[in-house]
Amino acid sequence: MYRVLLVDDESLTLDYLKMAIPKQDPDWEIAGACLDGIQALEWFESHSADLVLTDIKMPEMSGLELCERLHRRNPEQKIVILSGHDEFKFAQQAIQCSVADYLLKPISLTELKAVLQKIKSSLQTERAEELAYHSLLEMSEDGKKQIAARFIRAMIENSNVEVKSLYPLIHRMKISLIEGAGVMLLLSLDEDVLLGNGIQASDIPVFRYMLYRLTLEYTEQAALGSWVTLDQEENTLLLLSDDDTEAVEDQALHIYQQVSQLMLEHAGLSISAGVSGLLFDVMEAEAAYRQAYTALCGRLFFTAGAYYTTKEISSEIQNKITRLNHYVSSLHSALLDKNSLARQLALQSIIQLLPGKTETEALRFGLYWIKGLAKSAQAWPPDRLNRAASALCACKSSDQDTIQAFYTSAASFLLPSEEEKADRNKSENGIVSQAEHYIHTNYAQPISLALVAEKIDVSPNYLSSLFHKELGESYSKYVTRVRMEHAKRIMKENPGLRIYEIVNQVGYVSVKHFSYVFKQLFGVTPGEYQQSLKAD
Template identity: 35%
Template sequence: MYNLLIVDDEPLTREYLKHNIPLFHDKWTVTAEAADGYEAWELLKHKRFDLIITDIKMPEMDGIELCKKVSEQFPQQKVVILSGHDEFSLAKEAIRYGVHSYLLKPLVKDELIATLEKITTDLMKETSEELIYRTMRNVSEDTKHQVVKQFLKAVVTDSSVEIKALYPLFYRLKVNLIEAEAMIMIVDLDQEKILERDVPISDISIFRFILHKVTTEIVEETGAETVFFDDDQNTVLLITGECEEELLHKCRLLHDSIYAEIKKNTGITIVSATGSAESDVLQLYASYQKARKIMKARLLHPDLSLFSYKESCGALPDIGELDKAMASIKSGMLDSNEMAISMAVKNYVNLIPQPATHASVMKFGVHLIRSIAGVHAETLSELIETALHMLKGHRYTTRDELLLEDASALFRDIVKQLTKSHPSHPDPQNDLDLVTQAKAYIYAHYSEPLSLALIAEKVGVSSSYLSNIFHKKMNEPYIKFLTKIRMEQAAKQLKALPLEKVYDVAERVGYLSVKHFSHMFKQYFGIPPGEFQEMHTSSKSEGANG
């Protein structure tokens, strides 16, 4: 039950409201009344009310003065004013003090009921919001960190279902992952080094756990980055900063610290790779994919342990050849074509840097097994174990000129062990129609968390396929198109609503952080959103004056 204070110098009005309000709306009761603003103010010093209904013209202290005092002392208090037709200018003045609404005298029953219903709805919503707020405040920091890690894993693995479920929590938990820019860094074991040592293959997972724990401990000293696992149990870091140069500098420092600590404690070395700098949290998927791609440079440059996408782009053509050879191997596996497999394996082995060594063959062997495992990881677990044992236990020739020939034979045997059927691809669709559907979905849902995976799911194709055709047809990636739509909508709102708060506009166009929104807005328009809003407000005023 909500309680109400009536303030009016007319006894008949007070009696009418006191008698009828409980009849008009069963959630309201009049618990106090006052003949003027002064009496009402004395009551308010000792008791809170869910709603005040006050007349404007009263002796001692009128409704305007009461509204002013209430807004100063109790800004959340809901107030409805009563006014005659000749007092409309006064009613408008009262609205400056946060008055919820006003009712004209003589009172109309339907209007009074509608006002009470609206205020009831608002109060129920505020109660719900307050409950959520208190609940969120009591959520432990550890729980917040777990939510963040789960969300980031969903982003980098492009899991649209999890993204959609977890993203709203960030509004409630007040978690902001990116202020300006961010980058993904993947840290992986030199797995072939483990296989070269007399370490059981089953213990590789233990070394992965050690790597993750050491990385987490190092990061916790700074408190600025987030560490989580991807689907392959690689240790992944979210690095944040103001610009790409700062991000890369942080990555180098972290890599050096992790490398030194792991080497000291286990004797094992690591390799790290960094992706692109991104300004949208849902675009971290792109940064992660680039880090995964450039990680393959470890096969071509065994003397290096840190690869950044920006600085290692020169390796991309050779990585493309690696991917091409691997695709040919998988294609031969799908067709059960031994001749095609043999040719593809030979091409793959020929990419081993010269002069070939046992270590480089081991690297390529591990990559071969891990790449094929990605086809059907669940069903290949036992076969993968067998293949790794084959790789580890193989006795290589001592003659260097025969090493590549020996590696080809070994890799062919491994592929035979791992041969499985691959799921068929969906039928191709009209590319232009798909892009049109994707654009329409973005236009309709730009204010929501939008990942490439979610849009691809809606139009019925894979993320990579949609990414390629969208870029091809639109001459820009989907994230750039999405940002453009959000910025244009934000500009319209800032122009049309000169008194609107920037953070409200930011939230309505899909940004969790006003700082992140301001960063993107300034990049797009060249000035901060506040200045943009002020500039257009000034131009409107000048036009009106002219």
Template identity: 35%
Template sequence: MDDEPLTRQYMRTNLTLLHDQWECAGEAADGQEALDLLDRGQSFDLIMTDIKMPVMSGLELACEVAKRKLNMRMVIISGYDEFSLAKEAMKYGVHDYLLKPLVKEELIAMLDNMCKHVEADRAAQLAYKAMVSLSVETKEQVAKNFLRALVSENNIEIKELYPILFRLKISLIEGEGVIMLVDLDDAQLLQRNISPSDITLFRYIVHQTAIELVIPILGAIVFFDSEQQTTILVTGDDAADVLSRCQHLFAQLSKIILNMTGIAIWGAVGSYEIDVLQLNSSYQRASRIIKDRLFVCEPTLFFDHSYDSSFTSLICKLDHTIATLPATFADSHHLNLTAVLKAIVELMYTETPDQRKVIQLGTYILKRLLALMEAFGQQTLHQALEILRQNTDSATFTSEEVVRLYLLMLQPFLLSINPPSAANSEHEIVTKAKNYIYAHFAEPLSLALIADQSGVTPGYLSSLFHQNVNESYIKFLTRVRMEHAAKLLQAKPPEKVYDVSEKVGYVSVKHFSYVFKQHYGIPPGEYQERALN
């Protein structure tokens, strides 16, 4: 729109000639006339307006369009002496400006550029509409795939799926959440001469039963981890609520599985987290404490919050010793392999082990090796478990017999592995990661994405953060977000809390409010009132 009739006539007559993708769909003599058209429901892809007009200027029009959050692009036309006003209009979402007198080549270039942006906007809108129309089941599957990628530290899938969660506004945690692991008692299965290939069926029964039990539980999601353990995200208002849900769910699941199969199950509840990207920490903690079943006779549910195990050092030594096994596989005489197996047996057994303990430890060794040697799959594990099952008829074993049994059991695994590559400078990696967080904190950020930008693995970056920054990456990210949120809440004129929430990277305003209160001790609304008063 323009208050000069000749200018409007030129654009109306020549617009399509200048660019065949555009046509004049409306015109107005001033900003108020243009606003009246918009308020009557007319929609345009592009608004071209002079910056100085009677009744309502182009700058005022840009402000009104921004307030109405209309999805259209704007271009300001101004003279040289109005250039400062054109720059001011940019803060209202104006996308470009042209200087008077209009130059044909510049006008064509602008129209071509706007055409590309409009087409991109339309494609993004279509993609968004397609996503929000997805079924509840499909959205749940997206959430499951993301959680599976998160706990397995699958960098590629995390980067692909987290922005989708963000766009779909799927908030997996709005208070506190925890990962609970549920696993079969493998020793019982093998003692009952159940074939290792049938263990998958038993795991499926546990998994499906868990899904049926959590259907009425809001905020619970069931999925398999890389070791085919049933993994459950349980959320609630606070830690006490989450704990109560975990206890109730495990008690129900244990009873049903025992009645159906005669097999007991183990469980472990990891650390309580308030950020979805930190659920890997909860999973890792649950994975650690469930290992204590090596020392406990009766299947039970382990808890992180009350965990004070005397077995921590022993488990660390065991895992470290097992990690040395692959390096011995290339020795055709198996002298080093035998020595390591002997060290494992001496570490774990101070007295003659019974059948159950031998099977438990043998199963544990195999699963740890499968995790270390990713080239091997479930078939290799089943072969080794079958060897273990067929050679554990005795009630008790001597240490020498256990070593020979494990040596036989490891036949499918006797291959060499390659050492990991060297890492970059620790200081440079941490600095690069911090700078990336400062620049992108308002975006969906995961440890995997930051690690990829820093050129290291997620686990290594997490360790470096603790060593060099004295806090985890998620605490650092949260602190950066909260400090920026505090500044926005102190701004005048005041911003809406939900706008601040989105600007610092939170899908859910409820989740943002929860984290803000955890950080500053008061809700964001109250913080804003105090700051403004």
């Protein structure tokens, strides 16, 4: 049942409402009746009501003042006012005081019923949300950890849609991801050591999961302030925080040392770690993750089984990592296009980055570019990636030509068949078509490359390369052209529209910027184009 308090200085009106309200909606009961605003405030000292139905003109205290006083007392209080036609200005003032609705006198039963049902629907929604909120607060710690882990992963993967859906949940559940200062700690198996010990590449996921579970169990037993999840490569990722900046950095090193010892005891395997610089807001998580990943790449140029901070990665090493990723991207394109020359050039460039051209380094770098290929697009099934990784293990020479031969052999497992290449071309056309459809449907909204890529479930880099390949222009140029073509169409169909009105309809904010881009594309300003339409 829902309770309503009636406030009116006319007894006849009160009697009428007492009779009419339960008949119009049985879910409502009369909680009380008062003859003026002062009585109503006194009534609220010891009672409560879901709804207050009050007249505006009353002695002692007007309904308008009552609305203001009740709103200050409880901003969520539902109030409906009763007003005569000559009191409409008062009713407008009451609406500004967050009054839910108003009824004109004489009261229409139809309108009364509609208002009661509207307020009831609003109350039902609020109660459901309140119940959901308390349920969230009572959720188990495991449930909260799962939600926090999903949110952190969405942040580091720049998954805008999931971040937007999970952030309100994190807030309502009062999950504090960072207390004071934080760091990202990335733990990763030294897979070159694992393969060197004779373990099959297909078994690597088992050991990655073992690392994740050992880390999770250790941090829980030690009651450390941390959140644990997996990144896209199934490395174990921790978000640590503490009020003391030195303490959180010490904690990251301590966790690495303890988990590293546990992995040695349970599996005889070593792990490496990369740790980010300090972050003070969870919205910095993506940048912090990139720092930790770059730090982890230090093992490519130094040694495995070590703990790397961002301070230890010089600008020279960072430049080499950037170049390495560029070569992996080139290799990815060369493999899919079956371009043997480009493939050999990419592999040679990777080999040139090997610090000492040793067997261990060759295996470590080889595994890096295989994992990079697996991450860049879902182009290869796991068994072929595993076969490529296993082929690298047979390299027992530090000779550059021998390393090149083994890299070429490993890459051969990833060459697409003619049928796969035809299917890929068809798939790429389909991906671009999906992107084009989304852009044409949503050109009036902010549509970044990352957002469109997320909508059609591909990586931004991959989508960008497809636009160049299939359409011969960049993503940004395509979106600009689509918006400008729609602007021309709108001008033709609606000659009376002002430029600023058109700007809002095609995804621009600034008239000046819109006019500049329009002239760059069509050689005339929007105003000149409108004049030419009138002349025609």
